[in-house]
Amino acid sequence: MVDVDKDTMGTTNVYTLYTSYMYRVIIVLR
Known part of the structure; x- marks a missing residue:
């Protein structure tokens, strides 16, 4: 997954x- 700031978690x-x-x-639809 993508690493994000703890403030905006x-x-x-x-x-x-x-x-x-x-x-x-x-x-899946493709």
Whole structure:
């Protein structure tokens, strides 16, 4: 996964999780 600042861990973690999930879905749909 991507290393993020400890201060922005909350929001960035959710964003990274969502992005990786969408990335996986796009790959599957292709």
